[in-house]
Amino acid sequence: MGIVERKEKQKQDIKKMILDASMKLFVEEGFDNVTIRKIADLIEYSPTTVYLYFKDKDEIFFQLSQVGFEKMLELNQNLTTIANPLMRLYKMGENYIHFGMTNPEYYDVMFIQRAPMDCISKMEELEWTAGSIAIESLKGLLKDCMDKGLIQKAPVEIVAMAIWGLVHGMVSLAIRDRLESISKKLIEKDQLIKMMHQSINWFLGTIDTSVKKK
């Protein structure tokens, strides 16, 4: 039955077209400018056709966020070469900040935008999403650091929460233009990133047991 196969492929192609169009609008014009009608215009179908391939707008954004997670996972490939877990942790934070600051729109759907209810239940079905892979690897890394005595022993979940909070907090405040108030003068993006690096550097320095305290 080659015909049903081809049909299925066509279906997937159109799905991809819709996602690509959404992404294009998303990155170029921002979240609020992604409308069903604009998507339909781009792929040269009628607006209602979109609903033949996606339940609603939320599902499209959910799919986009999944793409974002994969991108992030890919970015973290550069960690594999780093043996020292504490160094890896630092690089991981650096990656996170870099990803968020250079892909603010992706970051938005992944971590800032309200997650629709039925996506949450979908997550629970999957049980092993790209997002949970990231957080699990962070927890593993922390455990590794503790086992090797590189950082103080503490409940992994608590420390993971703090570290994720730290980087997410800085990135999301930056993306939403709230970090202006930290210094009196305006700060440009590059310098902001530099400051974030200093922050995680300072942070990891303080929890690093090998650094001598006076």
Next chain:
Amino acid sequence: MGIVERKEKQKQDIKKMILDASMKLFVEEGFDNVTIRKIADLIEYSPTTVYLYFKDKDEIFFQLSQVGFEKMLELNQNLTTIANPLMRLYKMGENYIHFGMTNPEYYDVMFIQRAPMDCISKMEELEWTAGSIAIESLKGLLKDCMDKGLIQKAPVEIVAMAIWGLVHGMVSLAIRDRLESISKKLIEKDQLIKMMHQSINWFLGTIDTSVKKK
């Protein structure tokens, strides 16, 4: 000229009515359910009347966020009694988390929602907003801690960014239902708050120079 005074007062009263109605919708039905028409319904005026008192919807939310900042400032009154700056820092973080978790809608407009451009320029005019007061007091507190040798010396801005990031990160992830993935099972709000407390506790413990490191 008592008449022009009374007129002015009336104007302020209606402004307050609009803000109160917005707030009510905001808290009870969430951000997306605050519409000009619903506000108008509540105050029993026509929708266009709202525009005689506020430039646009953004201005209403900006005003609401200002109210939020004042509420937060008020909450921080309990800090004055604490002499030890490190203890104050801990309590400040606890306050922040408490405020965010019990007033998620306020927190939203204050720190998460996209800030409209012309509000930012308005901020620069004011130059001394409730928001910047909070961040300045955090910086002052940190300087105090460093001067007294309670925590390691480091650039205040960098440390302030890290700490604000830490608490904001945890709260905003919680509000947007992203913290579910940190533990495999569902976590209820109260326990989440407890975990956040443990996080800042652990964090301040590690930067506290008086705590002995093994």
Next chain:
DNA sequence: AAATATAATTAACACTGTTAAGTTTCCAAA
């Protein structure tokens, strides 16, 4: 070729923020 299943579209609904134009209300000067 006719019947059926699939795919795409048109038209419409119930909303949204916002504006121009028209009414009503109120206060001060003639």
Next chain:
DNA sequence: TTTGGAAACTTAACAGTGTTAATTATATTT
């Protein structure tokens, strides 16, 4: 007290939004 004008408010409308039911066009199967 009447009249003029300003201020306050409303009606109607515009240009959008997500989404659905009903309809038409296109393939596929019998």
